[in-house]
Amino acid sequence: MTPFQALYGREPPTMACYVLGSNSNVLVEHEVIDLFKHNxxxxxxxxxxxxxxxxxRLEFSMGDWVSRPQFTLHETCLLKRIGEVAYKLELPDEARIHPVFHVLMLKYCIGTPDTQVTPLQLKDVETVTPSNLADK
Known part of the structure; x- marks a missing residue:
């Protein structure tokens, strides 16, 4: 018993016999292959x-301010375009990431960093700590 018979429970298919001088099988195979390629x-x-x-299609120009949605900490300026879909950014010195990003990783920022909203500083807010809770 062959491994094919053990696996499928039947005899393996035989190869099509070719007769010298006959190319009808080859023509049929080429037609089928051409049909498959066309479809x-x-x-x-x-x-x-x-x-x-x-x-x-996203395109930025040099000097545009962009943000990276994955890293929402800073807006950065575009330094130059690298290839069709990559841009080099001006990153802060403390950034430990590569400065080249794919265009799909960037988002256009409206305004300049001067007009960006700064976080609100709350004054006269009681800070709750465990010692304050114990006193009450």
Whole structure:
């Protein structure tokens, strides 16, 4: 018993026999392969058209202020464009990350850092600590 018979419970399929001078099997195989390639390219084209409808092209110019939604701490200035979809950012000195980001990782900031809202400083707010809780 062959491994194929043990696995599938039947004899393995036989190879198509080729007769010298006959190429009908080869022609049929080429027609089937050509049909598969044609259908595959049509399906690929449909998927590409659908994806392109949903895609938007992002471009920034040098000096624009952008933020990185993954790191919401700072707005940074664009230094230069690298290739089609990458930008180098001006990062703070204490930043320990690489300064080049993909365009999809950036978000355009409206205004300049001078007009950005600063956090509100609350005054006369009682700080609750365990010692304050014990006194009450």
């Amino acid at each position: 595959l390219s049509k399906a690929h084209q449909r998927m590409k058209e659908y994806a392109d409808k949903k895609r938007r």
